[in-house]
Amino acid sequence: MKSNSLQGTHVNRSKNFQYLLTAVWVAASVLITGCSSKTDDDTNPPPASTTAHNVTMTSDQRQHIKLYTVAQSTFHKTVETTGAVDFDNDQATSVLAPFSGPVSRLLVSPGDHVKKGQPLAMVDSPDFAAAVSAYSKALATAKTDRRLAEADKDLDQHEGVARRENEQAQTDAVNAEADRDAALQALVALDVDPQAIKNIQQGRTMSRIEGIIRSPITGTVAEKLITPGLLLQAGTTPCFTIADLSRVWVMAQVSGADLGSISVGDPATVVTGIENKNFAGTVDNISALVNPDTRSVIARVLVDNPGDFLKKQMYVTVRIQSRQASSGMLVPVSAILRDDENLPFVYIAQQDGSFARRGITLGERTGDQFNIPDGLHSGDQVVVDGGIFVQFMQNQ
Numbered sequence: 001m002k003s004n005s006l007q008g009t010h011v012n013r014s015k016n017f018q019y020l021l022t023a024v025w026v027a028a029s030v031l032i033t034g035c036s037s038k039t040d041d042d043t044n045p046p047p048a049s050t051t052a053h054n055v056t057m058t059s060d061q062r063q064h065i066k067l068y069t070v071a072q073s074t075f076h077k078t079v080e081t082t083g084a085v086d087f088d089n090d091q092a093t094s095v096l097a098p099f100s101g102p103v104s105r106l107l108v109s110p111g112d113h114v115k116k117g118q119p120l121a122m123v124d125s126p127d128f129a130a131a132v133s134a135y136s137k138a139l140a141t142a143k144t145d146r147r148l149a150e151a152d153k154d155l156d157q158h159e160g161v162a163r164r165e166n167e168q169a170q171t172d173a174v175n176a177e178a179d180r181d182a183a184l185q186a187l188v189a190l191d192v193d194p195q196a197i198k199n200i201q202q203g204r205t206m207s208r209i210e211g212i213i214r215s216p217i218t219g220t221v222a223e224k225l226i227t228p229g230l231l232l233q234a235g236t237t238p239c240f241t242i243a244d245l246s247r248v249w250v251m252a253q254v255s256g257a258d259l260g261s262i263s264v265g266d267p268a269t270v271v272t273g274i275e276n277k278n279f280a281g282t283v284d285n286i287s288a289l290v291n292p293d294t295r296s297v298i299a300r301v302l303v304d305n306p307g308d309f310l311k312k313q314m315y316v317t318v319r320i321q322s323r324q325a326s327s328g329m330l331v332p333v334s335a336i337l338r339d340d341e342n343l344p345f346v347y348i349a350q351q352d353g354s355f356a357r358r359g360i361t362l363g364e365r366t367g368d369q370f371n372i373p374d375g376l377h378s379g380d381q382v383v384v385d386g387g388i389f390v391q392f393m394q395n396q
Contacts, residue, residue, distance in 0.1 A: 016065055042064060054350060054352075054354035054355060055347070055355045055393045055394045057393065060390075061393075064385075064386050065355075065383055065390070066383070066384050068332060068335060068381070068384040070381075070382055071379070073328065073330045075326055075330060076321055076326065076366065077320050077322040077366060077371075078320065079322065080247075080317065081252050081253050081255070081317075081318055081320075081321070083107060083251055083270070083315075083316050083317075083318040084313055084315055085311060085313065085314040086242065086251055087222060087248060088302070089250055091246075092218075092241060093216055093217055093241070093243075093250060094238050094240075094241050094260065095216060095241070096235055096238055096239065097213065097214070097236070098191060098213065098234060099127035099128050099131075099190055100126070100232055100234045101128070101211060101231070102123065102229075102230065102332065104228065105122040106121050106226065106227075107120055108221050109224065110224050111220065111221065112221045113221075114218065115215065119212045119214055120213045120239070121212075122212060122267070124210060127190075131183070131186045131187055133185055135197075136185055138179045138183040139183070141176045142179065144176075146174075146175075146176070146177065148172045149166075149173035153166055153170070160217065178275075203268070213239055213240075213323065217242055217244070219242045219245070222241045222242065222243040222312065224239075225241070243310040245300060245305055246305055247303065248310050249300050250270050250303050250310075250318060251298050252299045252300075252318040252320065253296040253300055254269070254286075254298070254299045255295075255296050256297070261324060262299060263322075263324070264283055264286060265282065265284075265323065266320050266321060266322055266323055267280065267283075267323075268301045268320045269281070269321075270301065270316050270318055271317040271318075271319065272314070272383070277309060279303050280303070280304070282301065284302055285300040286298075287299070301318060326385055328363060328373060329336050329376045330369040331346065331370060331372070333365070333368050333370060334387070335382045335384040336360075337388070344359070344361075346358055347357045348381065348382060349381040360375030361374040
């Protein structure tokens with residue numbers, strides 16, 4: 001009896017183990033099938049509808065919408081670009097040191113208005129002192145030699161001196177006077193004060209011999225390039241820049257695509273972005289060279305600068321109005337909208353009273369209008385006021 005009981009228990013355990021394996025296999029199959037089905041759904045989702053629908057409005061809503069009828073128009077292209085202000089080099093000059101020596105005093109500051117010949121700086125210059133000394137000696141020598149020559153001439157007339165000695169005296173006087181004149185021209189070239197030259201000619205001694213750097217033109221001190229104590233080299237050290245700032249150059253960067261649209265003489269507007277300060281100008285030169293870094297060409301705009309508002313190296317926006325006539329479809333800037341990908345589009349009124357979205361290609365801007373080379377046809381009615389509301393309605 002005991003043996004039969006043990007055998008029955010073993011059989012029951014075997015059946016239970018088989019049942020457990022079957023249950024695990026079924027559960028695993030269900031789990032795998034469910035995961036596979038979910039993966040298929042995620043990989044191949046049902047396609048979503050992306051077709052844009054036209055926008056319909058009530059009569060009250062339409063009262064807030066303004067339309068513009070597109071037509072072929074003639075216009076003058078506006079090229080908008082960036083530029084930098086520069087001096088008018090025809091009215092500006094760099095003042096180089098006329099003599100060597102250390103700077104002792106500065107007499108002007110940037111922004112000061114100066115007249116032609118006005119002192120700009122003082123220099124303890126040995127060159128200047130040597131030039132003054134050379135003129136004083138040449139002046140005295142010329143006076144002495146001329147007096148001796150006149151005396152020998154008188155003696156020669158009375159046969160009191162040999163003709164040869166008289167001729168030599170005359171030659172020495174002429175040479176001395178030539179040296180005197182050359183020394184005087186050296187002082188003039190150094191911009192020595194005429195009163196100081198007159199004092200030397202009258203035999204008055206100068207208490208302190210200082211070189212004076214003077215302004216060569218009337219204008220504004222645009223740049224000060226020296227400081228007290230700086231050692232100047234004659235003819236090489238730049239000291240100041242004097243410019244007439246009543247007129248400046250604006251160097252506009254024009255791309256190759258826009259180069260054919262502009263020409264010398266075209267009117268331009270310089271926009272500073274400061275207190276609505278805009279300045280009128282004219283293109284007076286187009287460079288023959290391309291900038292290898294920017295691949296652009298410099299168009300020089302001549303601009304009147306009242307009040308010296310425009311400063312050198314100031315960055316500005318330049319709008320050049322081409323005098324060449326062009327034709328195209330123009331629409332107001334307010335009609336242009338942008339989608340999620342920043343692509344331009346407009347809303348077109350349909351015959352059934354709805355509004356349809358239409359993608360366009362933007363061309364050049366002319367004032368407050370854009371030329372549309374592709375996407376519009378003559379007679380299309382474009383929403384120019386209320387386009388944002390139409391877009392909101394379409395996205396609902």
